[in-house]
Structures are given as structure tokens and as C-alpha cells.
Amino acid sequence: MDTVSIEIRMATLDDARLLTELGCRTFRDAFGADSSESDMASYLSGAFGVDVQSGELADPSSVFLIAYVEDTAVGYSRLRFRSAPDCVNGARPVEIARFYSDSPWIGRGVGAALMTACLDEAAARRCDVVWLDVWDRNVRAIAFYTRWGFEAVGEADFALGNDIQHDLLMARAVG
Numbered sequence: 079m080d081t082v083s084i085e086i087r088m089a090t091l092d093d094a095r096l097l098t099e100l101g102c103r104t105f106r107d108a109f110g111a112d113s114s115e116s117d118m119a120s121y122l123s124g125a126f127g128v129d130v131q132s133g134e135l136a137d138p139s140s141v142f143l144i145a146y147v148e149d150t151a152v153g154y155s156r157l158r159f160r161s162a163p164d165c166v167n168g169a170r171p172v173e174i175a176r177f178y179s180d181s182p183w184i185g186r187g188v189g190a191a192l193m194t195a196c197l198d199e200a201a202a203r204r205c206d207v208v209w210l211d212v213w214d215r216n217v218r219a220i221a222f223y224t225r226w227g228f229e230a231v232g233e234a235d236f237a238l239g240n241d242i243q244h245d246l247l248m249a250r251a252v253g
């Protein structure tokens with residue numbers, strides 16, 4: 079596969095529309111085949127919209143990192159600097175709350191570039207543990223996180239519309 083140069087930039091308030099479109103598309107691409115249209119539409123309408131992403135971008139406890147190949151946004155992640163569930167060990171936790179490569183770019187190094195940037199940002203803010211929530215049927219993502227040193231530390235429910243799904247909580251030390 080060709081090698082591409084991936085640049086990670088921190089999002090600004092001007093990126094709300096881009097993050098709405100990229101977030102909505104990548105979520106549907108990842109989970110649309112495994113959910114009903116009504117559950118998916120219900121989730122997307124609450125989670126994505128220019129007003130929703132504008133609010134998230136304005137939140138000082140949240141950071142978005144966007145992966146670019148030239149001027150094309152090819153993936154993004156969202157970090158949230160906030161308290162973690164009890165099963166996560168650490169004094170200064172950070173959550174990877176979103177982590178998506180756009181579907182044509184999956185398997186081309188975008189996830190690695192984003193994860194490196196997430197861990198660098200976590201270290202810069204002196205966090206000691208990074209944690210995330212992943213659907214227990216998302217085999218590809220769990221394998222990716224495991225290769226990056228994450229381990230299952232707990233479980234949680236996640237509501238996709240009316241569908242209550244079972245998630246794994248995974249965590250690893252920073253650094």
C-alpha cells in the first residue's frame with residue numbers, strides 16, 4: 079500500500095461543521111449495518127449537529143484532533159479530561175471519547191497517527207491513564223486498542239437509540 083503523510087491538527091471552533099459531517103458519516107459507516115435505521119437516526123440526531131459539535135468544541139475539558147492527508151480530513155478523535163469510572167486506575171485520567179478513521183482510509187495508518195497524538199496530548203497534560211469505551215462486538219477496534227496496549231478493565235451499557243449495547247471499558251498507562 080502507498081505511504082501517505084498524515085498530519086494531525088487540533089480542531090478550532092471553525093471546525094464544527096467538518097466534525098459534524100465526519101462524525102456522522104464515520105459513525106454510520108461503522109455501525110449502520112448492525113443497527114436499525116430508527117435507532118441509528120435517533121442516536122445521530124442527538125449526537126451530531128453543528129450546534130452539538132460547536133458546544134463540544136467550546137468545552138474547555140474537551141479536545142478534538144483531526145487527521146489530514148493534504149487538505150482532506152481522514153479521521154478524528156476527541157479527548158475528554160474528566161473523571162473516569164472506578165475500574166480505571168489513575169489519578170489524572172483522560173478519555174478517548176471518539177476515535178474514527180474515514181472508511182476509505184482504514185488500515186492506512188490514520189489510527190496510529192491519531193493514537194500517537196492522543197497519547198502525546200495526554201502526556202503534555204500530565205495525565206497518567208487513558209481509557210475508552212468500545213462495543214464488545216467491535217472486533218477490529220478492540221484488536222487495534224489491544225495492539226496499542228489497552229486492556230479490558232470493566233464493562234458499561236451504551237444506548238444506541240432503543241438498543242442497549244454491551245461495551246468494554248479499556249485502559250492503559252500514559253507513557
Ligand SMILES: CC(C)(COP(=O)(O)OP(=O)(O)OC[C@H]1O[C@@H](n2cnc3c(N)ncnc32)[C@H](O)[C@@H]1OP(=O)(O)O)[C@@H](O)C(=O)NCCC(=O)NCCS
Nearest residue numbers: 079108177178179184185186187188189190212219222225
Ligand atoms: C479502529 C480504527 C480507528 C483503527 O484505525 P486505522 O486507521 O484502521 O488504524 P491503522 O491503519 O493505524 O492500523 C490498523 C492496521 O492497519 C494496518 N496498517 C496501518 N498502516 C498501514 C499502511 N501504511 N499500509 C498497510 N497497512 C497498514 C496495520 O495492519 C495496522 O495494524 P497494526 O496496528 O498491527 O500495525 C478504524 O478501524 C476505524 O475507524 N474503525 C471504525 C470506527 C471504530 O470502530 N472506531 C472505534 C470506536 S470505539
